[in-house]
Amino acid sequence: MPSLFFAVLSEAKPWIQKTKAKPVHHSGKFRIYKNDSMYIIISGVGKIAMALAVSEFAHLLPKEERDHMKVWNLGIVGSNQLNWKVGDFFWIHKVTDYATGKDYYPERMTKSVFGMETNLTTFDRPIAKIKTDNQFQVLNEKDLESVSLVDMEGVGFFEAASLYFPLENISIGKVISDHLEGNFCKPETVESILANLLEPLFLEWTNPLPWVTEDPFETRIWPEIWKEVKELRLTETMKHDLKKSLRFYFLRYPNTKIPMPNLEIVPKIKSKTEVKSFVEEWKKQLHV
Amino acid sequence: MFKSFSHIYIEETVADHFRTKEILSKFPNAIQIPIRHYKDSFNRNSQNFRIQKQSPKLVLAEKKEHFLYPGSDFSPNFSHKYFYYNTLALNCIYDCEYCYLQGMFPSANLVLFVNWEDFFTETKKFLDNHGSLYLALSYDTDLLALESFFPATKSWIQFASTEPNLTLEIRTKSTNFQSIAHLTPNPNIILAWTISPQIVIDTIEHGTPSLQARIKTIQKTIEAGWKVRVCIDPVLRIPDWKIHYQSLAELLGKELNPKGITELSVGGFRMNLDFLKQITDKRKDSSILFHPFEKKDKIVSYSKEETEEILHVIIPSFEKHFDPSQINLSYP
Ligand code: SF4
Numbered sequence: 001m002p003s004l005f006f007a008v009l010s011e012a013k014p015w016i017q018k019t020k021a022k023p024v025h026h027s028g029k030f031r032i033y034k035n036d037s038m039y040i041i042i043s044g045v046g047k048i049a050m051a052l053a054v055s056e057f058a059h060l061l062p063k064e065e066r067d068h069m070k071v072w073n074l075g076i077v078g079s080n081q082l083n084w085k086v087g088d089f090f091w092i093h094k095v096t097d098y099a100t101g102k103d104y105y106p107e108r109m110t111k112s113v114f115g116m117e118t119n120l121t122t123f124d125r126p127i128a129k130i131k132t133d134n135q136f137q138v139l140n141e142k143d144l145e146s147v148s149l150v151d152m153e154g155v156g157f158f159e160a161a162s163l164y165f166p167l168e169n170i171s172i173g174k175v176i177s178d179h180l181e182g183n184f185c186k187p188e189t190v191e192s193i194l195a196n197l198l199e200p201l202f203l204e205w206t207n208p209l210p211w212v213t214e215d216p217f218e219t220r221i222w223p224e225i226w227k228e229v230k231e232l233r234l235t236e237t238m239k240h241d242l243k244k245s246l247r248f249y250f251l252r253y254p255n256t257k258i259p260m261p262n263l264e265i266v267p268k269i270k271s272k273t274e275v276k277s278f279v280e281e282w283k284k285q286l287h288v
Numbered sequence: 289m290f291k292s293f294s295h296i297y298i299e300e301t302v303a304d305h306f307r308t309k310e311i312l313s314k315f316p317n318a319i320q321i322p323i324r325h326y327k328d329s330f331n332r333n334s335q336n337f338r339i340q341k342q343s344p345k346l347v348l349a350e351k352k353e354h355f356l357y358p359g360s361d362f363s364p365n366f367s368h369k370y371f372y373y374n375t376l377a378l379n380c381i382y383d384c385e386y387c388y389l390q391g392m393f394p395s396a397n398l399v400l401f402v403n404w405e406d407f408f409t410e411t412k413k414f415l416d417n418h419g420s421l422y423l424a425l426s427y428d429t430d431l432l433a434l435e436s437f438f439p440a441t442k443s444w445i446q447f448a449s450t451e452p453n454l455t456l457e458i459r460t461k462s463t464n465f466q467s468i469a470h471l472t473p474n475p476n477i478i479l480a481w482t483i484s485p486q487i488v489i490d491t492i493e494h495g496t497p498s499l500q501a502r503i504k505t506i507q508k509t510i511e512a513g514w515k516v517r518v519c520i521d522p523v524l525r526i527p528d529w530k531i532h533y534q535s536l537a538e539l540l541g542k543e544l545n546p547k548g549i550t551e552l553s554v555g556g557f558r559m560n561l562d563f564l565k566q567i568t569d570k571r572k573d574s575s576i577l578f579h580p581f582e583k584k585d586k587i588v589s590y591s592k593e594e595t596e597e598i599l600h601v602i603i604p605s606f607e608k609h610f611d612p613s614q615i616n617l618s619y620p
Contacts, residue, residue: 093295093321105321105329108295108342117319167332168339211339215572244578251575252527287580 002070002205003039007050007153010187011075013040014195014266018202028056028280038206047097047122047156054157058164068212071165072205073157076190077149077176078127079119084176090149092172094119097155109168110210113200118148118172122155128182132288136182149174169209173201217250221258228263232275242279249286259285293346297323297397302350307402311348314437316525318346325349330378330395338570340396341383351375351401359424368422368455374411374467376440377429378402382461383494386522389428392562398429400438408447410455417521420453426460433462441502445471452476461496463505473513478550480517481506483540485532488524499536503543510548517550520606521618522557523598524576525590534605541609552610555618556598558589 006012012033015021021033021040030053033040050073058066079088091114095104098121108117127134127150139147154172161170177185177193185281222243233241249258261282269278296318302308303322305307312320323329359371363589378399379389380381390396401407415421425431425444432441441458445468457481484492484500497505509516518540523533557576561583568577581588589595599617606615 058377093319094323103324103328105297105323105332107329107340107345111337115540119321162332162334165334167335211336211342217572245580247572248575248580251573251578283580 001037001039001065003069003074003158004016004205005041005043005050005057005073005166007043007045007054007075008187008190009042011037011194012040013191014198015040015202016047018198021275028060029054032057032060043153046152047124047154049156050153051156051160052082054160055164056159065264066165067169068209068243069126069165070171070209071161071170072204073154073161073172074194074201075151075153075174076193077151077174078177078178078180080129080144080147080180082179086176086178087193087196088116089114089173089175089201092119092120092149092154092174095154095158095172096121096146096183097159098123102155104155104162106158106172107167108171108234110207112204114173120149120151120154120172122153124152126182126184127128127180128153129180130182134182134184139180149176150180164256166169168211221250222246225258225260228260229266231266232278234275234279238276238279242283244282245286247284249288261285291363293318293398295319295321295342295345297321297326297329297345298346299323299326299347299349302348302402303543305348305350305402306494307404308348311346311400311402311437315346316572317501317594323347326464330397330399336570337390337393337394337396344379344381345397347397347399349401350403351406355407356414356421356423357427359422368420370414370418370420371424372409372414372421373424375428376404376407376425377431377438379428380430382430382496385492385571386493386524386557386559386576388559388563389500390571391560391566392428398434398484400434401555404440404443411447412451415453416453420455422455422457424457424459426458428525430460430462432458432460432464432468434468435462435464439467442468442471442482443478445474447476455554457517461493461525463466463501465505465509469508471514475515478517479509480519480553482521483536484520484524485536486603487532488526492524492526492574498538503540507548509546510545515550516548517553518544519553519554519618520602521556522525523554523602524557525598526576530601533602535611537602537605540606546614547558549610549614552606553608553618554599554602555571556590556595559585561586561588564588583608604619 004015016033019035019038023036024032024034026032031042041053042055043050091108091112092106093108123137125137128138131138151174175193175197175227177190225246246258261278268276293315296315298308298320300322325445330347356372356374361374379393379396422449435441444456448454454476456477457480457484461482480501483502489496489499506516582591603615
């Protein structure tokens with residue numbers, strides 16, 4: 001089940017409409033939308049709001065679910081490159097926190113129809129190239145040199161997401177909304193920029209992660225066997241060792257039935273010594 | 289095995305290095321990402337080695353210290369007083385299920401250090417101070433397999449020709465001998481090939497050259513006058529392992545000139561316990577890793593009986609074709 005983080009509602013709106021996701025009632029501060037197969041989260045502006053939203057969301061899920069979850073941040077950015085157009089979309093392979101100078105590296109693992117990639121710098125305030133009435137932070141020539149795209153959330157998203165989700169599952173994609181002219185984008189403009197990219201991105205977002213595959217031993221074979229021997233009350237170490245031995249046999253002889261002991265005697269086994277020898281005998285059959 | 293690299297991370301200090309430029313010119317379509325220090329990317333938490341191995345990235349970096357490491361207890365020192373290894377590269381383009389690198393490194397990306405001259409200088413200093421050095425060159429990687437874009441093996445062979453007290457071991461599974469075939473053989477250099485039965489190559493040593501190709505390369509190397517070590521290491525107790533390793537002995541006896549082999553090195557599977565834990569945590573599809581190993585001093589290996597059985601089978605099979613003095617155990 002993928003999850004998608006936006007800073008503001010106007011960015012998320014086309015996605016919410018497309019997925020018909022409904023608000024989730026939870027005790028937290030951030031808006032979470034959900035349908036049967038996906039989550040959309042709106043954090044509010046700024047890296048701290050984004051980091052908190054990621055962390056709050058992650059705490060609502062068990063680790064197994066997080067491990068299999070694709071987690072994206074999409075949003076608008078300002079561009080320092082005049083030759084890139086409003087509406088151009090980039091995957092981000094490096095995020096810099098302007099305030100601390102720290103770099104982070106979201107690694108691109110899967111292919112995309114969007115072929116352009118660049119780096120992103122996250123600032124604590126809106127950025128402009130020239131002074132305006134809006135009190136944007138004005139960057140000098142030197143600072144601008146190392147800047148390609150600018151936003152206010154990317155770093156907060158990545159730093160928090162990498163604490164809770166496998167790195168390979170995390171992606172940041174940004175679309176250009178302005179060239180640092182010092183004006184706030186109108187919500188309708190933001191909405192339409194995001195809506196233009198929706199279809200191809202939606203396809204990629206809903207594609208399952210190629211490395212999340214079923215482990216039949218874990219999901220099917222072990223639970224079935226465990227059901228039969230649960231009442232032996234094995235110690236954690238014995239359980240772990242038995243599971244390992246069973247997996248060994250399963251991998252080594254994938255087309256053979258796993259040897260099972262006489263399960264009828266299980267209810268009669270009482271003492272620790274009996275349990276031990278029962279398991280040892282079984283393991284001997286598996287270690288061939 | 290690999291087609292290309294989609295991304296190349298480049299440390300800022302080596303961005304203008306001539307060797308960086310040479311390597312980059314081999315991958316014109318790769319996206320280049322400037323990076324301050326390779327560890328900023330390579331050592332990140334929560335990376336999954338297995339997933340990254342599906343699409344490994346290249347990292348070009350500068351090695352700033354540790355140009356020589358003392359040899360590990362897992363590796364034979366071949367009776368040399370000063371046994372060291374260096375790491376010109378971290379990780380490998382192949383994907384062997386038993387490879388300890390999966391448990392040792394947090395990332396599957398391939399790091400190449402481009403400042404070889406600093407390695408040469410430090411090695412020379414060591415030789416001046418200690419008089420001799422046995423240096424394993426292809427540790428934590430398969431260096432010869434990278435030769436087409438990272439021709440370090442050639443440079444080290446050339447360096448060794450100027451340092452008579454330096455003995456080099458270059459261990460590989462690759463068939464890239466042609467890339468160094470034009471160099472003059474040096475008796476202080478041992479080219480070592482790891483050999484396994486074809487079934488192991490097919491099912492466990494993913495992406496590596498076939499047995500026939502390796503044997504052919506070894507034979508060419510012998511004919512060219514190089515010292516060759518053949519490593520049957522690790523021996524793996526796969527189903528019907530006896531038959532597979534006995535046929536391997538037959539094949540090597542038939543196809544290689546036994547006199548040309550300096551040494552046959554034999555050893556069963558063994559690994560640092562922590563590495564194995566790391567690996568089995570992420571890789572649950574490899575039966576050889578779930579073997580009921582014996583644990584001793586943080587090392588896992590086959591039990592004493594299993595190890596004895598391995599030697600009992602392997603040694604006589606090889607003794608049919610090779611002189612017993614040629615056969616050595618790579619691990620007690
Ligand atoms: S060739 Fe060696 S270094 Fe490379 S994956 Fe195989 S065991 Fe590891």
